[in-house]
Amino acid sequence: xxxxxxxxxxxxxxxxxxxxxxxxxxxxxxxxxxxxxxxxxxxxxxxxxxxxxxxxxxxxxxxxxxxxxxxxxxxxxxxxxxxxxxxxxxxxxxxxxxxxxxxxxxxxxxxxxxxxxxxxxxxxxxxxxxxxxxxxxxxxxxxxxxxxxxxxxxxxxxxxxxx
Numbered sequence: 001x002x003x004x005x006x007x008x009x010x011x012x013x014x015x016x017x018x019x020x021x022x023x024x025x026x027x028x029x030x031x032x033x034x035x036x037x038x039x040x041x042x043x044x045x046x047x048x049x050x051x052x053x054x055x056x057x058x059x060x061x062x063x064x065x066x067x068x069x070x071x072x073x074x075x076x077x078x079x080x081x082x083x084x085x086x087x088x089x090x091x092x093x094x095x096x097x098x099x100x101x102x103x104x105x106x107x108x109x110x111x112x113x114x115x116x117x118x119x120x121x122x123x124x125x126x127x128x129x130x131x132x133x134x135x136x137x138x139x140x141x142x143x144x145x146x147x148x149x150x151x152x153x154x155x156x157x158x159x160x161x162x163x
Contacts, residue, residue, distance in 0.1 A: 005043030010066055012041040014059050029054045126156055 015025050022037045029051060031037055039045040047055065056063045064070040129152055137145045 003043075004040075004046045006069065007046065007067060008041045008043040010069060011047075011055065014061055014066070015041075018059060028058050122156060126152070129155075 015022070020028065022034045022041070025031070026034050026037050031051065036045070040047050052063060052066065055061075056066055062070075133145075133148055133152060136148075140148065
């Protein structure tokens with residue numbers, strides 16, 4: 001699970017490795033205050049999905065590293081099937097980065113581009129089915145929800161056709 005403290009610690013380390021102070025990071029990502037940056041780095045608050053995406057892009061790091069500390073997270077090259085994309089999308093939803101019905105298409109330049117391709121019928125269909133499953137999950141036992149997710153992933157375990 002994503003920890004505010006761990007994300008904040010990684011953000012501070014990355015900022016320092018780029019030889020930026022908090023004021024410079026604030027300017028780079030167009031954050032309103034240095035206090036906001038400080039709150040993130042101290043683990044008192046968590047950057048919104050908007051700022052997470054900007055931070056990753058501007059500091060040239062992956063969202064996987066920023067959020068989970070994983071050096072080699074999924075990239076467009078490793079997302080080969082709709083199942084891969086579905087799993088990554090589900091992880092983003094579970095981290096609270098976006099809701100299925102209000103996906104931020106600004107991520108299209110990130111490593112999750114394939115997940116957010118709005119013109120892809122498989123992705124649109126998956127988003128709808130996942131949203132329905134998440135709504136129903138409130139009344140499902142954890143083991144039933146897990147099996148439903150596995151079934152949903154298996155349904156989309158087909159190669160993504162490159163355009």
